[in-house]
Amino acid sequence: MTEPAPELVRGELTRELARAAVAARTGVLRVTGEPGGDLHVVHGLVVTVDSPGAPGVRALLARPGRTSTGVADLRVVAMMAAVDGCFAMASGWIGGCHWQDAPEAAGRPEEAMPPVPGVEPGWLLLETERRLGALAHGRVSPHRNHLLLTERGRAMLSGPGSGSRREILLWANGRRSCRDISMLLCRSLYAVTVEVVRMLDDDLLAIAPVTPDPPIPEPVRGIGRSLLPRRRRGASGINDTLPPRPPQPARGQRTLTPRRTERTT
Template sequence: MTTGTVAGSGRLPTPGRAFAGELVRELAQAAVTTRTGVLRVTGEPGGDLYVVRGLVVTVDSPGAPGVRALLARPGRTSTGPADLRVVAMMAALDGCFAIASGWIGSCCWQPDSGPDGPEQPPVPGIDPGWLLLETERRLGALAHGRVSPHRNHLSLTERGRALLSAPGGGRRHEILLWANGRRSCRDISMLLCRSLYAVTVEVARMLEDELLAIAPVTAEPQAPGIEPNRAGPVRFLLPRRRRGASGINDALPPCPPRPARGQRLLTPIRTERA
């Protein structure tokens, strides 16, 4: 799909959330105007989309492994130009999936880093329309997967422990090793240097096979000043006022006492010295 096709089609997908409409509009406008810059997406996990002449060249998100992390995966041998291009495209797709599968707040363009914008990695520019279509496809494939890549923590079941103790290996064993009830798909993908989408798909299948379970949410420690009320909701304890604690009497003199109703205020009589 070319940039002209994206601009003329008039229909770009909205990945994941209604708030992503702003992201779609900004990328569509960048494709029309061949804009160069960094489109920052706030939220959880959020991320940066590096755009060069209307095409996306890099997607950097804390929710997915980057190019260096994917290249550092144990067992990878080829690091030629063709392999670098494939890995860079995988990282861009994975970064966009991480952004869209989380919570999107807003989008804003950052100042260009130079006359030519961000440095272009060893990958041709990715058409924004294709990138968003592929992201929407991935979100749709996991729509009934019962797991969030970012929020849900994973724990082992009895079947998962049995498989982990059995001889052999494989990708499922890698995931089972790190599923301790405190890690999400995002955490495990970072530890394994594997694509977030690939890990999430495998986790969804392992949940169906009852090898993994969603860990229950543990109660967070209570902040100071909050007391549980057994008879009702949480009760917030207000600080007790202490007389003179505000320090107002140090700055202003106290007001004279007001007389009671029907009573005259007695004032001292001045006497002048003869």
């Protein structure tokens, strides 16, 4: 994976979150790009991060086989989702960011408080950069590259057990990326990407070749009669079903018709 430019994380996004922390700002910092996302900030702390590039809190809690331990578990999962969402945005393409007002909460003021405590913006950005650095030489993009099985991967998939790798092998069909698989498994995007990097090194997975789009034909200028399909005489086969026409006289030639002879009595 080519390492995203660190200034994208430390630049405009860092400045905006730092100002929000000092001013104890509340609002939504929208990050444009691919996949992009929203950072929900309450009193200068990042409460949740919503990004189409990573599973959210509900998806992580809905992972099959997971058992919840209550409020403490919810806080840990919310922190994991916030870091994972920020990693998803930073590992893609960032166009810019701007603030939006937070949606008004109905009812009493305490109902506007988030169900989990927020995280410090500085720690969130440092953890994001640490994850980007750990995958800088992983030769796979969590969003762009599609994964397919190798012969060794097929053999492992058909064999008895394969641990958590089996989940990834089942979905690697050449049309899914790390992001797609993490959504299907309700697992952290970073965790799936790390495992995919190891499976690439173990020759269990390969990156699917990029198929270029077929070229769009340019419009033909000056379509003339020479480009129209030509009719071949007798190609319709009508002469094979209809009786032949009698020979016709040439133009300007008189047609001689036999005269009727009169009978005399």
